[in-house]
Amino acid sequence: MKILVINCGSSSLKYQLINMDDKAVLSSGLVEKIGLSDPLLTHKKFDDKFIIDTDKQIDFGGKIQNHEDAVTIVIKVLLDKDLGVISSMKEIDAVGHRVVHGGEKYANSVIINDEVILELEKCSKLAPLHNPANLIGIYACQKIMPKTPMAAVFDTAFHQTMPEEAYIYSLPYEIYQNYGVRRYGFHGTSHQYVANVAAEFLDTDIKKLKIITCHLGNGASITAIKHGISIDTSMGFTPLAGLTMGTRCGDIDPSILAYLSHEMNLSIDELDNIMNKKSGVLGLSGISNDFRDVEDAANKGDKRAELALKVFTYHVKKYIGAYVAAMNGVDVIIFTAGLGENDKVTRANVINGLSYLGIAIDDNKNNVRGKLSVISTDESKVKAMLVPTNEELMIAQDTLILTSQ
Numbered sequence: 001m002k003i004l005v006i007n008c009g010s011s012s013l014k015y016q017l018i019n020m021d022d023k024a025v026l027s028s029g030l031v032e033k034i035g036l037s038d039p040l041l042t043h044k045k046f047d048d049k050f051i052i053d054t055d056k057q058i059d060f061g062g063k064i065q066n067h068e069d070a071v072t073i074v075i076k077v078l079l080d081k082d083l084g085v086i087s088s089m090k091e092i093d094a095v096g097h098r099v100v101h102g103g104e105k106y107a108n109s110v111i112i113n114d115e116v117i118l119e120l121e122k123c124s125k126l127a128p129l130h131n132p133a134n135l136i137g138i139y140a141c142q143k144i145m146p147k148t149p150m151a152a153v154f155d156t157a158f159h160q161t162m163p164e165e166a167y168i169y170s171l172p173y174e175i176y177q178n179y180g181v182r183r184y185g186f187h188g189t190s191h192q193y194v195a196n197v198a199a200e201f202l203d204t205d206i207k208k209l210k211i212i213t214c215h216l217g218n219g220a221s222i223t224a225i226k227h228g229i230s231i232d233t234s235m236g237f238t239p240l241a242g243l244t245m246g247t248r249c250g251d252i253d254p255s256i257l258a259y260l261s262h263e264m265n266l267s268i269d270e271l272d273n274i275m276n277k278k279s280g281v282l283g284l285s286g287i288s289n290d291f292r293d294v295e296d297a298a299n300k301g302d303k304r305a306e307l308a309l310k311v312f313t314y315h316v317k318k319y320i321g322a323y324v325a326a327m328n329g330v331d332v333i334i335f336t337a338g339l340g341e342n343d344k345v346t347r348a349n350v351i352n353g354l355s356y357l358g359i360a361i362d363d364n365k366n367n368v369r370g371k372l373s374v375i376s377t378d379e380s381k382v383k384a385m386l387v388p389t390n391e392e393l394m395i396a397q398d399t400l401i402l403t404s405q
């Protein structure tokens, strides 16, 4: 059974074709700059990497004007006799779509049908930067593969188990009832995936574990997973809340908006842009949203870069502390995503600041990148782990279960 996983952004489309018999990735890639004058396809077949200029090397029949063109090109490449990995479109048994927001309607993945599409269109209001792009990907695939079953897998679904006291904001209750303003949480597929992998690795029933998952990438969030279910998470109504991130500010006092709109004469949209795109580690350091650049600068003595990294580590520790309280304990703390999987310094700084939990980093074990492993000392009462995330596999697994029923 081969499943195509699609993750559509407003001008990009990521894909992965996975053979679910052995979970092998047959091909993966990214179409970028859709609709612009210089679109680009990066296609990977097993371990070989091809960067194909859209005009020269493959006849795509023109530019990549829209997502439908992008899906057409992806299928063409997958079928190509040199670059491809399948000989007929019929070999794609199902398509799994990443959808960012499923609102309160979806606590699980679903098979896409007309009714689901209508619901997703309603959810677009809640995630205007993401859901419309996800939907465009769905429409495009439906047009090109009308007979292929498709599933939607939501970033929010895993967090639908949060209790009321964790998801409600202390605004007039009618605002929640009438406008759906509440904490939804994101990165759900990643948090759920790494927690399951860790429980399996530790050979312990997840229903017996209290786990804190730290998804630390450009976007970053932390989740408290008690006995297998999400009970709280740092992102909120949107993915702007919680930790400081690459470019996002995370939690700030909401009154700052009113103050700045007067003082700087900025509109709400301009302030929203600052909070989403110009803040976080980029805004603090003035250097980059990439932690590698900021770490380089800090190592050379740049004070603002140092501050940005200190703020990030402090936020991660603070959320871990809060979630220890929320669960009345913790058994496993997991690091994942770009920074969590690759940056031993941040992992060590976070864990070594939590010695009150009876946890300590093992420097040898922590000297690792992207490998499933325990990184705390053998004596630690709480385990720290590195678990590489794999959102595509999780999407493919859910799609397989739903389409096999």
Ligand code: ADP
Residues within 6 Å of the ligand: 216, 217, 218, 219, 220, 246, 289, 290, 291, 292, 337, 338, 339, 342, 343
């Ligand atoms: P997203 O999917 O949110 O864009 P990723 O999970 O791919 O993010 O993480 C990307 C980030 O991970 C990069 O911006 C970079 O800051 C960080 N990162 C990747 N490798 C390293 C490394 N070796 N050291 C420190 N940070 C790293």
